[in-house]
Amino acid sequence: MSETNKDFKPTDWHSDEMNARIKRRYRKEKTFKAFGLGAVVVAALFLVMLIGKIASDGFFGFFQTSIELDIPFEQSVLGNPREMSPEAFQEQVKRANMLRLIDAAMKEHFPEITNRRERRDLIRMVSTGARGQLRDMILANPTLVGTTKRVSLLASDDIDQLHKGKIDKNEPEANRKVKDKELGWYNKLEEEGRVTLHFHSTFLTHGDSRDPEMAGIWGATVGSALTLVVTLLIAFPIGVLAAIYLEEFAPKNRLTDLIEININNLAAVPSIVFGLLGLAVFLGVMHLPRSAPLVGGLTLALMTLPTIIIASRASIKAVPPSIRDAARGLGASPMQVVFHHVVPLAMPGILTGTIIGMAQALGETAPLLMIGMVAFIVDIPGSVTDAATALPVQIFLWADSPERAFVEKTSAAILVLLTFLIAMNGLAIWLRQKFERHW
Amino acid sequence: MKKLAVAAALISAATFSTTDVEAQSRDQIRIVGSSTVFPFATAVAEEFGRTTDFKTPIVESTGSGGGLKLFCSGIGTNHPDITNASRRIKKTEVELCAKNGVTDIVEVKIGFDGIVLAAAKDAAPMELSLRDLYLALAAKIPAPGTEGGEGNMIDNPNKTWNQVNANLPNKPIVVLGPPPTSGTRDAFNELAIEGGCKTFSGMKAIKKSNKSAYKALCRGIREDGAYTEAGENDNLIVQKLQTNSEAVGIFGFSFLDQNGDVIQAFPVSKKEGAASQAPTFEAIADGSYPISRSLYFYVKKAHVDVVPGIREYLAEFTSDKAAGDFGYLADRGLIPLPDEDRAKYEEDARNLTNLTLD
Numbered sequence: 156m157s158e159t160n161k162d163f164k165p166t167d168w169h170s171d172e173m174n175a176r177i178k179r180r181y182r183k184e185k186t187f188k189a190f191g192l193g194a195v196v197v198a199a200l201f202l203v204m205l206i207g208k209i210a211s212d213g214f215f216g217f218f219q220t221s222i223e224l225d226i227p228f229e230q231s232v233l234g235n236p237r238e239m240s241p242e243a244f245q246e247q248v249k250r251a252n253m254l255r256l257i258d259a260a261m262k263e264h265f266p267e268i269t270n271r272r273e274r275r276d277l278i279r280m281v282s283t284g285a286r287g288q289l290r291d292m293i294l295a296n297p298t299l300v301g302t303t304k305r306v307s308l309l310a311s312d313d314i315d316q317l318h319k320g321k322i323d324k325n326e327p328e329a330n331r332k333v334k335d336k337e338l339g340w341y342n343k344l345e346e347e348g349r350v351t352l353h354f355h356s357t358f359l360t361h362g363d364s365r366d367p368e369m370a371g372i373w374g375a376t377v378g379s380a381l382t383l384v385v386t387l388l389i390a391f392p393i394g395v396l397a398a399i400y401l402e403e404f405a406p407k408n409r410l411t412d413l414i415e416i417n418i419n420n421l422a423a424v425p426s427i428v429f430g431l432l433g434l435a436v437f438l439g440v441m442h443l444p445r446s447a448p449l450v451g452g453l454t455l456a457l458m459t460l461p462t463i464i465i466a467s468r469a470s471i472k473a474v475p476p477s478i479r480d481a482a483r484g485l486g487a488s489p490m491q492v493v494f495h496h497v498v499p500l501a502m503p504g505i506l507t508g509t510i511i512g513m514a515q516a517l518g519e520t521a522p523l524l525m526i527g528m529v530a531f532i533v534d535i536p537g538s539v540t541d542a543a544t545a546l547p548v549q550i551f552l553w554a555d556s557p558e559r560a561f562v563e564k565t566s567a568a569i570l571v572l573l574t575f576l577i578a579m580n581g582l583a584i585w586l587r588q589k590f591e592r593h594w
Numbered sequence: 595m596k597k598l599a600v601a602a603a604l605i606s607a608a609t610f611s612t613t614d615v616e617a618q619s620r621d622q623i624r625i626v627g628s629s630t631v632f633p634f635a636t637a638v639a640e641e642f643g644r645t646t647d648f649k650t651p652i653v654e655s656t657g658s659g660g661g662l663k664l665f666c667s668g669i670g671t672n673h674p675d676i677t678n679a680s681r682r683i684k685k686t687e688v689e690l691c692a693k694n695g696v697t698d699i700v701e702v703k704i705g706f707d708g709i710v711l712a713a714a715k716d717a718a719p720m721e722l723s724l725r726d727l728y729l730a731l732a733a734k735i736p737a738p739g740t741e742g743g744e745g746n747m748i749d750n751p752n753k754t755w756n757q758v759n760a761n762l763p764n765k766p767i768v769v770l771g772p773p774p775t776s777g778t779r780d781a782f783n784e785l786a787i788e789g790g791c792k793t794f795s796g797m798k799a800i801k802k803s804n805k806s807a808y809k810a811l812c813r814g815i816r817e818d819g820a821y822t823e824a825g826e827n828d829n830l831i832v833q834k835l836q837t838n839s840e841a842v843g844i845f846g847f848s849f850l851d852q853n854g855d856v857i858q859a860f861p862v863s864k865k866e867g868a869a870s871q872a873p874t875f876e877a878i879a880d881g882s883y884p885i886s887r888s889l890y891f892y893v894k895k896a897h898v899d900v901v902p903g904i905r906e907y908l909a910e911f912t913s914d915k916a917a918g919d920f921g922y923l924a925d926r927g928l929i930p931l932p933d934e935d936r937a938k939y940e941e942d943a944r945n946l947t948n949l950t951l952d
Binding site: 275279283286287322323326329330331332364365366442444445446527529530531532533534542552554555556557558559 | 622624629632633636639641644649652653654672826827828829849855920925927
């Protein structure tokens with residue numbers, strides 16, 4: 156270095172050497188930028204592909220094929236509502252074999268088919284759920300009895316898949332789920348404009364079913380909601396109180412250090428472990444009912460607690476000490492400092508952490524597996540002790556079902572779950588934007 | 595402060611509401627057990643809920659072993675009423691049940707399930723014998739030219755199908771199948787691998803002298819990558835087969851039934867040289883397809899008439915409408931029992947006949 160000092164020359168910015176060096180620097184920056192942009196593009200591409208695939212698969216899950224048939228509401232099957240008491244009529248309708256009505260309509264339509272076997276196959280083009288549809292229709296409007304009306308009935312899952320183009324008509328018959336005979340019937344109905352595709356509200360309002368055309372997401376949605384309410388009621392107060400105590404009141408010593416390390420470790424424990432804990436404690440020791448959202452909520456609360464505590468502590472720490480000093484200077488007690496000044500200012504951060512923790516809990520299946528919430532449950536749960544399942548569990552169960560039509564139901568359910576997750580994260584962002592303070 | 599009080603009240607409310615739950619009796623049937631029986635049990639449960647005034651039973655998919663463990667854990671509303679199984683209950687499980695007070699058990703056989711070997715539509719078709727399957731998938735096989743037996747076993751060296759049997763194509767052995775926790779795997783090991791193993795005379799000799807060594811040798815699946823555990827999700831195996839035409843998948847018949855347009859099943863023969871049989875509905879029903887097993891469910895007699903609806907559920911499951919030749923379970927891929935067998939189990943279910951293991 157001493158030599159350069161002796162014959163010091165100012166840097167010649169226009170020398171070839173310097174030009175090359177500057178060029179290299181710019182090139183490096185450019186490559187780095189390109190790589191960075193590339194990383195973002197790749198990530199975005201994956202996301203678009205994933206969502207695009209799910210959306211294109213799931214889109215049809217919200218739609219359902221129906222077959223319109225002229226159903227004769229025969230008195231011989233249903234009884235005469237004018238001659239019997241309403242109760243007796245209801246009883247008779249409940250017990251009546253609705254398949255007879257569908258069979259009669261089909262006979263009208265396909266008079267050439269007399270073989271019993273084939274007539275049964277013909278009826279199978281309509282979903283088993285059609286029986287319930289007809290029953291509800293008659294109970295709601297008894298004057299239908301004795302008339303013939305054009306009714307839109309749910310098609311069976313195979314016909315539905317055929318109509319949506321998911322079953323290839325050109326495939327040899329042996330390999331096709333819908334045989335040539337049925338294909339012929341379908342084509343005839345189709346030509347007459349009796350096969351329609353429409354929005355399927357049952358999917359959003361019903362519980363699970365083994366028939367894809369009857370399966371709905373509402374039971375799982377209610378189950379998830381009940382579970383999350385329990386989780387929130389347990390995890391939020393405990394988490395926030397623990398964070399406030401640790402941050403504002405607890406003495407700094409080995410014990411609190413140990414607790415802090417343990418909380419951080421717990422946040423990284425695989426969720427299945429919490430499921431085992433829930434199984435042992437809530438079902439084994441406390442004998443709470445299996446499959447109940449109460450148990451699911453308690454288990455997920457254990458899992459969410461560390462997330463809430465860590466987020467809350469961080470946002471309490473971020474409140475500037477000057478606020479505390481000023482409050483104390485004006486004579487506030489430590490309690491008043493915390494609850495009048497620190498907690499309100501930390502609240503946006505606490506809420507954000509809580510909502511993100513809840514979103515995590517919403518997407519969890521592993522802990523629920525252990526406590527019996529991975530189950531086939533048709534009834535919509537009414538309270539936290541009723542058996543219930545949750546949205547991600549429902550997706551898991553449908554993904555495992557052999558019927559092909561469940562593929563689109565699975566994707567549609569994923570779309571519903573994603574909608575809830577995006578809504579929750581949106582809420583977190585909105586809360587932060589609205590209440591955040593800058594110092 | 596107000597917030598704090600509210601929070602405290604909520605916590606105590608939540609804890610109090612939990613205490614009286616246990617005392618409630620149950621008005622809904624609880625079923626656990628095999629994931630293979632799950633699609634059938636749920637279909638019956640739903641139909642039962644729709645056509646009767648009882649609540650729809652809750653069906654959990656826990657696997658055959660897990661289900662029996664829960665089932666045998668005791669009597670009372672906290673324990674399940676019925677467990678499904680894709681194999682018969684074991685003696686040890688009956689003993690466990692008895693230890694916990696579950697002494698009276700009703701056994702109902704509901705039908706058969708075939709385990710199929712399938713590949714993508716464009717894969718080269720193969721006809722396999724049980725012996726081929728054993729030589730391709732077992733961990734240890736008899737050294738070439740020997741009939742097996744003590745001292746003659748070597749680690750499975752076969753990498754391609756034509757090393758197993760010269761008539762098979764020259765393609766690597768890539769098999770996707772269920773993990774050891776699955777009842778399907780148990781049945782495959784017992785029926786296919788052991789079935790092939792038994793065709794070697796040396797192995798029969800081991801069976802006589804050392805039963806546990808025989809079991810280990812004749813049911814052990816290789817772990818060198820030729821057999822990949824693909825999880826319990828059979829749909830996943832079907833999807834993987836479509837993307838890899840060299841892979842062969844092992845799964846239940848109902849998945850073949852639903853996906854016949856994208857995958858093909860390989861015919862299997864019991865013995866080398868015997869006619870091979872494709873896994874069709876009829877062949878599994880009459881037993882000519884060699885890899886098929888029976889499906890069962892078990893009912894806790896002590897719970898009948900305590901939990902409402904169990905008798906009616908049994909009647910529904912064993913009825914001709916459900917489990918018969920043209921019942922709705924057959925539509926879902928269950929292979930029904932012969933009529934006289936079904937009648938026997940329908941009778942057993944009505945009389946709640948006790949299980950006897952011979």
